[in-house]
Amino acid sequence: MNETPPRTQHDYAIRVRGLTKRFGRQVIFENLDLDVMRGEILGIAGGSGTGKSVLLRSILGLLTFEAGTVEVLGKNFQTLSSQERIAIERHWGVLFQDGALFSSLNVLQNVQVPMREHLDLPQKVMDELALLKIAMVGLPANAAYKPPSELSGGMRKRAGLARALALDPGILFLDEPTSGLDPIAAAAFDRLIRNLQQTLGFTVYMITHDLDSIFAVCDRVAVLADKHVVRVGQPMDLVRDPGHPWVREYFCGERGRVIARTS
Amino acid sequence: MLNHAAKGFDQVLYPACRATLEGGVVRVVVSGDWTLAVLGKIRDIVDDLGAVKPGVQPVEIDLGQLQILDTAGALALVSLRNSIDGKTATFVNERSEHRILLDEVARAAPATAEAPPRRRPLAEMAGWFLTAATAIGRDAIRLTTFLGETAAAMARVIVRPAKFRGTSFIHQIQQTGLTAVPIIALVCFLIGGVILQQGARQLRGFGAESLSIDMLGILTLREVGIILAAVMVAGRSASAFTAQIGTMKMREEIDAMRTLGIDPIETLVLPRILALIVALPLLVFVADMMCLAGGALMAKLYLSLDLPIYLQRLNSAVQVKHLYVGLIKAPFAALVIGLVGCLEGMSVQGSAESVGTQVTTAVVKAIFLVLVLDAVFAIFLSASGF
Numbered sequence: 235m236n237e238t239p240p241r242t243q244h245d246y247a248i249r250v251r252g253l254t255k256r257f258g259r260q261v262i263f264e265n266l267d268l269d270v271m272r273g274e275i276l277g278i279a280g281g282s283g284t285g286k287s288v289l290l291r292s293i294l295g296l297l298t299f300e301a302g303t304v305e306v307l308g309k310n311f312q313t314l315s316s317q318e319r320i321a322i323e324r325h326w327g328v329l330f331q332d333g334a335l336f337s338s339l340n341v342l343q344n345v346q347v348p349m350r351e352h353l354d355l356p357q358k359v360m361d362e363l364a365l366l367k368i369a370m371v372g373l374p375a376n377a378a379y380k381p382p383s384e385l386s387g388g389m390r391k392r393a394g395l396a397r398a399l400a401l402d403p404g405i406l407f408l409d410e411p412t413s414g415l416d417p418i419a420a421a422a423f424d425r426l427i428r429n430l431q432q433t434l435g436f437t438v439y440m441i442t443h444d445l446d447s448i449f450a451v452c453d454r455v456a457v458l459a460d461k462h463v464v465r466v467g468q469p470m471d472l473v474r475d476p477g478h479p480w481v482r483e484y485f486c487g488e489r490g491r492v493i494a495r496t497s
Numbered sequence: 498m499l500n501h502a503a504k505g506f507d508q509v510l511y512p513a514c515r516a517t518l519e520g521g522v523v524r525v526v527v528s529g530d531w532t533l534a535v536l537g538k539i540r541d542i543v544d545d546l547g548a549v550k551p552g553v554q555p556v557e558i559d560l561g562q563l564q565i566l567d568t569a570g571a572l573a574l575v576s577l578r579n580s581i582d583g584k585t586a587t588f589v590n591e592r593s594e595h596r597i598l599l600d601e602v603a604r605a606a607p608a609t610a611e612a613p614p615r616r617r618p619l620a621e622m623a624g625w626f627l628t629a630a631t632a633i634g635r636d637a638i639r640l641t642t643f644l645g646e647t648a649a650a651m652a653r654v655i656v657r658p659a660k661f662r663g664t665s666f667i668h669q670i671q672q673t674g675l676t677a678v679p680i681i682a683l684v685c686f687l688i689g690g691v692i693l694q695q696g697a698r699q700l701r702g703f704g705a706e707s708l709s710i711d712m713l714g715i716l717t718l719r720e721v722g723i724i725l726a727a728v729m730v731a732g733r734s735a736s737a738f739t740a741q742i743g744t745m746k747m748r749e750e751i752d753a754m755r756t757l758g759i760d761p762i763e764t765l766v767l768p769r770i771l772a773l774i775v776a777l778p779l780l781v782f783v784a785d786m787m788c789l790a791g792g793a794l795m796a797k798l799y800l801s802l803d804l805p806i807y808l809q810r811l812n813s814a815v816q817v818k819h820l821y822v823g824l825i826k827a828p829f830a831a832l833v834i835g836l837v838g839c840l841e842g843m844s845v846q847g848s849a850e851s852v853g854t855q856v857t858t859a860v861v862k863a864i865f866l867v868l869v870l871d872a873v874f875a876i877f878l879s880a881s882g883f
Contacts, residue, residue: 337850355536363533366572369605379614383848402533402567433601434568435594 245272246305247405247437248293253302255285255292262288264461266302272404275431275438277448277469280458281480286441289458290409293439294328295319307404324352326405327398331413333390335382341368341393342378348400367396372426388419392426399430406431408440412447424450445484445493457481470494511535512570514542523554525577528562531570539573546577556581561590571595571602579606636862643840644832647770650762665768673734673769674776678783681729685784688725689717689791694799706800710807711814713792718819722785724871727830730777731863735838738769739859742842743852751843761843770835777831778824785823822883826874830867837863 248270255262262285270276280286291297293304295311304311309322335344345364349355355363368378371392382390391411398406411427412420424447431438442448448455449469456466457478464478469485473494476482484490512529525546531539558578566574578586588599654661696709742765745751751761789811796802802810841859845851 337848353533353536359536359540362572363569366568366602366605370568370601376614399568402569429601433597 249305255299274453277452277455284458327403333394530565533569556586669772685787686791689788690795693792693795714815717788726784735863738838739842743845766839773831773835778827
């Protein structure tokens with residue numbers, strides 16, 4: 235039972251082809267293509283309302299779309315049986331914007347939810363593993379027994395990350411992981427994601443607005459605009475050659491220049 | 498004893514462990530995948546290996562043949578190393594990506610020793626009793642304080658009538674009064690019929706069937722109409738008030754109003770409570786009439802009494818004071834329902850879950866208080882001869 239697929243460098247973790255998504259008469263994406271390589275950290279940038287969250291939800295199967303295919307870890311999600319779907323879902327972890335922790339459970343129990351659902355482990359082992367994850371995301375051990383309502387925003391994000399990492403996922407989806415954090419906490423969270431990614435070797439799909447995050451963490455950035463992915467590339471390449479008005483404004487504005495110089 | 502191998506798991510991808518003694522060094526060769534998916538087997542292997550006690554020789558854990566490693570496997574390896582001996586046991590031949598993970602897990606692992614906070618069942622139970630026992634007192638204080646705040650807001654509005662939110666007031670009368678008419682009318686019609694039919698059946702033994710009309714008339718006007726209407730309104734409107742105000746509280750709209758110099762009590766609470774005070778007496782009157790109408794139908798069907806006879810009988814049985822006794826309670830019940838609904842809405846904390854809890858609390862408290870109020874009024878009014 236070899237669950238984890240072999241990791242070769244130039245393999246696709248996610249492949250989106252010809253994605254078209256409409257809400258009523260409003261077209262969000264038209265024929266959108268996107269590749270995420272295994273083991274990379276891909277940032278998704280774009281203005282408000284360009285469909286960053288819609289794209290994430292389409293990939294996760296939370297939204298249906300009109301046309302196109304989404305392949306995750308080499309499997310086309312739409313043609314899978316529900317059994318195979320669950321097998322794929324075991325291989326990804328999702329961190330929602332505010333952590334989306336279950337409010338009736340404490341942090342430790344939240345981290346154990348995926349283990350309980352997908353694996354048959356003794357309680358002692360689950361406790362050990364969950365406490366390990368909680369320590370790895372940098373939460374103090376006494377936070378494990380607190381309900382989510384007693385945590386600060388940054389701690390909730392860390393706890394949500396611990397839950398997303400519970401099953402050692404192959405792909406980690408992050409929805410604006412640093413939004414709502416102060417700059418120091420945001421930088422710490424960026425470092426945490428970078429470290430965990432190097433340690434555990436997963437692929438990261440990260441929606442972000444934060445230029446600091448993009449330069450500190452991302453291997454590549456994909457920019458959404460005009461119903462397409464208009465640019466994909468390393469952050470520094472996008473600074474040198476924006477190629478699209480929004481990208482120019484975003485990366486080559488005052489802030490972008492400062493950050494690009496210092497990083 | 499040192500050739501103690503993990504039996505049966507020597508295929509490449511299964512986790513395996515083999516211990517040998519080579520030139521004074523105990524070498525534990527680890528191979529296969531060490532992942533969460535095969536954690537059961539890993540634990541068996543480690544348990545088996547637990548029989549190996551190294552004594553004075555150093556132990557080398559050889560990770561050269563290790564294939565895939567995740568945090569669960571790394572934790573097992575780190576605790577295996579620590580269980581043999583944290584100092585003399587070392588990992589050798591590990592790949593660089595495994596090295597990073599093992600270091601990270603070893604760094605985080607001590608935290609796993611942290612025990613959950615001790616629970617003290619007796620103290621918890623005592624605390625729970627204390628909270629429950631003082632809850633009534635705290636609720637009474639909160640409600641009285643809120644009544645005071647509302648009265649103060651009322652006084653401000655009387656002094657400056659321009660502050661009164663007329664549109665909101667009319668809208669709330671429609672929401673709490675008009676839209677409640679169908680359900681209250683239907684329920685009261687049915688209950689009126691049932692009371693008459695049951696009364697006639699019991700009184701038949703005394704040959705006093707027609708007294709059931711007297712009973713229905715007095716019971717309806719004094720108690721049943723107001724209780725049914727008030728309980729229905731408590732269920733519909735107290736919950737609606739809590740949900741509306743609670744949602745605004747949750748989204749910080751109430752705070753926003755305060756910062757804009759708008760008093761939430763004047764704007765949100767007062768129109769709702771006043772609307773209810775106007776609407777509930779009207780609803781009680783509708784309830785009374787529908788109960789009597791239900792009785793009229795049942796009198797025709799069950800006692801074969803035509804409408805004029807029914808009305809004549811009713812006319813001689815009830816006095817107008819019975820109607821007043823019922824109606825006088827309505828504004829007070831309305832005040833209680835409105836206060837509880839708005840207060841629970843104001844007590845909502847940050848989460849959506851809190852709105853749900855407060856709505857439930859509001860309905861339960863409003864119905865409870867309405868019934869208590871009715872009982873107090875019944876005692877008071879009977880004693881004073883009404």
